Amino acid sequence: MEKRIIRLFIGTIVLLMSGLMYAWSVLSIPIKLDLPSINQGQISLVFSFAMASFCLGGLANGLLKILGRGKISIFLATILMPLGYIISSLSTDITQITVGYGILVGFSVGIVYAYILSNITCLFPGKQGIISGILLFGFGMSSLVFGPIYTKLVAGSPDLWRTLFRYYGVIMLAVLFLSAIFIPDQNPKKDNIEDSTSTRPSSMVGTSAFWIIFLFCLIASGTGLAIISQGANIVSTSIRNISPEKIALYIGIISISNGFGRILVGHLFDTLGYLFSMRFITITALLSQLLLILNTSIGSNTLILIAFILLGISYGGAPSFNSAIAIKLFGQRYYSINLSLLNLQLLIASTFSTISGNLFDKYNSYLPTFYLSIGAVLIAFILIYFMQKSVETIEKSVEKNIRHKQAQKA
Template sequence: MSDQTRPGVDRAVEQPSGSFRWLLVGGGLLLQFSIGAVYAWSVFSGALEDAEPFQLTKVEASLPFTVTIAMIFIGSYLGGRLQDVRGPRVVALAGGVIYALGIILASFADSGDELWLIILGYGVISGFGLGFAYIVPIAMLQKWFPDKRGLITGLAVGGFGFGAVLTSPVAQWLIDRDPDQPTSAFLPLGIAYLVMSLVGASIFRNPPAGYVVPGTTAAAGQAEKAAVTHDYTQGEALRTPQWYLLTAILTLSVSAGISLISQAKTSASDIAGYSVSGAAAVVGVLAIFNGAGRIVWAAVSDRIGRMPTFALLLGLQGICLILLPHASNAAFFFVLAAVIYLCYGGAFGTMPATAGDFFGVRNAGAIYGLMLIGWSIGGVFGPLLTSWLLGDDAAYTVAYTTIGVVALVAVALTVVTKLPRPRTSTADPAGGVPTR
């Protein structure tokens, strides 16, 4: 495929400068900040429970967020496939617009009788747009940064993790202006998300064919490509056991971390004795570790390897979850929770680069987009299992110990997961996938 026909490549950047790829990182972060605001839902759920016109139950107030997480996989799967064909810019722009419009639609709900409208807007529509846009900068930036794959994907998803940190205080301020209509905050937020998404995604593009990182030689670039196997198609990746092992690792890591995230505020109060306001503040600070973990662990994986990193992520989460119910000291509880949040974010920062190592980056959007089914499964399974184990008696020891043991057992998956066997390939004159 020539440079002129490669999806998402502009002829104006056929010979991009070294600084241009860092500009793309900035654009990716701006997009991820906007869609990552979805993790600020707890600000809205509490307000919807208290506001007189709504008076939602805890289950009802959790539904929009649950639907959002479930929809992410559908959006990321379709967005990943489309961006490999049409290029990153058009897909990211479309995803950002869909996400923002869903948020704006939710602003028109003015009572509990219109919960369905919040679920439709914030849950179905914005969740789909979120997934549609989320996968794009991750896949695109791996192609621009073959020399820093772990770090750069960590930065890309780190922006998503920090989205809630930036949005939560703004959303709370908007809600406080009209506490009886907390949904009114969705309108200005949706407009802000729309602007941020359009500005960030407008510069997206793939590197030209044969792109070599400035400061390296073409020979070095070719040697780097030869060290990886050929670029797998989605169908080829799905025929390998590695795809399923990686998806299982992601699912179990998400399940472990989100088991605490879903109960963080009440756990801080019940286990460590935090006040209601203190527990809320702790949850806000812990969100910083979620974002930071995506960057830190991704960079670590570049140095010690992907599977050793996942072994640490699962092992640390398992140990900390087992200790957590016994952390009556407030400081000790915070340290354990911070490590869990750090590792939860680390899985999202490390897995995109891992998928690129295993299957190549040409079809990274489709392959990793489908792998995000682990996010949706873990995001639903983890909280449900935790709630069931806690029961009416708040049995934290039973709940967190059980999930901690599962995380420790899951370390075994990192031992048996190896790179696919190198494939002897011949050039395909039509530009297709090499053959065995």
């Protein structure tokens, strides 16, 4: 078997293990029972901190990679992620959980995410969309794989989550240590033609394309997070007398769709282009919100299932699009830092989950969240309209740089 295929497999498994962060709406259920003083808004805030820390972790990896020290970041995550789970397991209030899970675990996952993507996608030139999708499939499937197991284990023993967190921290210590050994840090050479197709971070943020992508992914991620972070509570308030095991299954459906959406959008990006993939993400997001609104009055298992499938596909497709477009437009050399800068939209998108939780605490309904999400998705349609012209400007600049580089070598 090709070495790069083995690394792709390892990278997918590492992201699968790290992606447990996205199962927070399930993980937090026994925590709320064990610590009844914590409300839904505070639980949402922990997830918001985790997403914000995730962005900063990716940025840290990107900066170290530019300095040729990317390997340091993965060893840092190997220490901080287990520590975060252990601190969380010892928590007696929301502050300790926020530090352990929201900051340390989130920051470490951000490092791992950027490290794996930047060092695996470069091994498959021309296939970044589908390779990103495969890697991120693992990341998105974590809730499905581990959520039901976790729910079954803690049933009847709310404080058992503490033991499970400690065990998982130890497991992640081993997983990340092995990944640091078997997945080397790739550093593109400075003196080649490909370097002329790469845009420096300082130049990238000055392009209109960067800001269009930033805002588009902000909307796709934010509207997805607003539902995913509240997924368990949305199901329990929409469908009466539903069991915890079935709630975990519904959240797992989002994970399956999330993972499938990452591969699907990656494939669509490679075969039909960036504009088609943007339209696909936006339309599925809009349909999911409309179905969730309809289900508020109907309370149908089928409707919420379809809504969650569409939501998962849309939300899962956004990071695949983000990862692929970062390479297509801005090149491989600064990919790690450029992708991390694009992912800073999650600092804002993560607040959608807190807003959603607070709106529920105030109105005892998720309808305000659904209506706000629809408004945001309509803005995304407008952004697509301006995207093509911005991309054409960048492509012309890249072609000019390549011709200049070739003339110098001649």
